Amino acid sequence: MNVSSSRDAGRGVLYTVGAFVCWGLFPLYWKPLHAIPALQILCHRIVWSALFVALILTALGQWGDVRAALRRPRQLGVFALSSSVLSLNWLIYIWAVNAGHVVEGSLGYFINPLFNVLLGRVFLGERLSRPQSLAIGVAAAGVAWLTFSAGSLPWIALSLAATFGLYGLLRKMAPLPSLPGLALETFLMSPLALAALLWFAWRGDGAFGHLGWNRDLLLMGAGVVTAVPLLMFAAGARRLKLATVGVIQYIGPTIQLALGVLLFGEPFGADRALGFSLIWAALLLYSAVGLRELWRGRRAAAV
Numbered sequence: 001m002n003v004s005s006s007r008d009a010g011r012g013v014l015y016t017v018g019a020f021v022c023w024g025l026f027p028l029y030w031k032p033l034h035a036i037p038a039l040q041i042l043c044h045r046i047v048w049s050a051l052f053v054a055l056i057l058t059a060l061g062q063w064g065d066v067r068a069a070l071r072r073p074r075q076l077g078v079f080a081l082s083s084s085v086l087s088l089n090w091l092i093y094i095w096a097v098n099a100g101h102v103v104e105g106s107l108g109y110f111i112n113p114l115f116n117v118l119l120g121r122v123f124l125g126e127r128l129s130r131p132q133s134l135a136i137g138v139a140a141a142g143v144a145w146l147t148f149s150a151g152s153l154p155w156i157a158l159s160l161a162a163t164f165g166l167y168g169l170l171r172k173m174a175p176l177p178s179l180p181g182l183a184l185e186t187f188l189m190s191p192l193a194l195a196a197l198l199w200f201a202w203r204g205d206g207a208f209g210h211l212g213w214n215r216d217l218l219l220m221g222a223g224v225v226t227a228v229p230l231l232m233f234a235a236g237a238r239r240l241k242l243a244t245v246g247v248i249q250y251i252g253p254t255i256q257l258a259l260g261v262l263l264f265g266e267p268f269g270a271d272r273a274l275g276f277s278l279i280w281a282a283l284l285l286y287s288a289v290g291l292r293e294l295w296r297g298r299r300a301a302a303v
Helices: 003-024 026-033 038-060 063-070 073-098 102-123 130-150 155-173 178-203 213-237 242-248 251-263 270-302
Strands: none
Touching (some): 003 242, 003 251, 063 073, 063 178, 102 155
């Protein structure tokens, strides 16, 4: 690896780590808004994200991809689905954080990589290696134990993993760079979100302008905290192997788990620890496979 590519990879690691640290710290952003219904927070997040990415697109002169996508009905339809799934993911996560389920939310993003592998097998016909199949089986055992020990299905975690996994699958069907893709998704949802906010305001239930300037700033800033990590991730992922990104991505849910247990005081007893341990074991196995493939690829390139 030459000096230039080494520096590029180094920047890629910094960008990617920065993105997952931001996502890991998201509970700290949403918790101060716990007095506001999750649906209202979601609507503000969509509207302010649309405005923020529109400003960035204008500054960078990248409206071309968005205009091109608007002229392709099939791509537009796929993005309508992906924006709906992404909005549902955001809604579930915001509600989970403010309802005191940060730990279970982190579980969803621990499970997500393995759920992506399963989706690739079912919908894209991708073959699973024996270690990958074993990893999915161990993770399923972890979820089964958590269900048995708690007496209920961890629906928050499974819903987050499923919606984010389906979102990724839909984005593969209609590829678009990160910024124009986010712009199109928020543009498609923003009319509904804006209409909902106007409805809340008309009924007298709207939070904006009624809970203090600090809450208003947090609601407006939701667009920035949504777009910036995505742009950092896009910049980092372009410079790194997929296996490297796969290992770095566990930073986010690890931070969320630590916040849930250490800062917000959510329970994490022996039963929960055993279920998480099985899922972590599955992730270690999955990551080891990815790192081995990365190492083999480097050896082949060197030869």
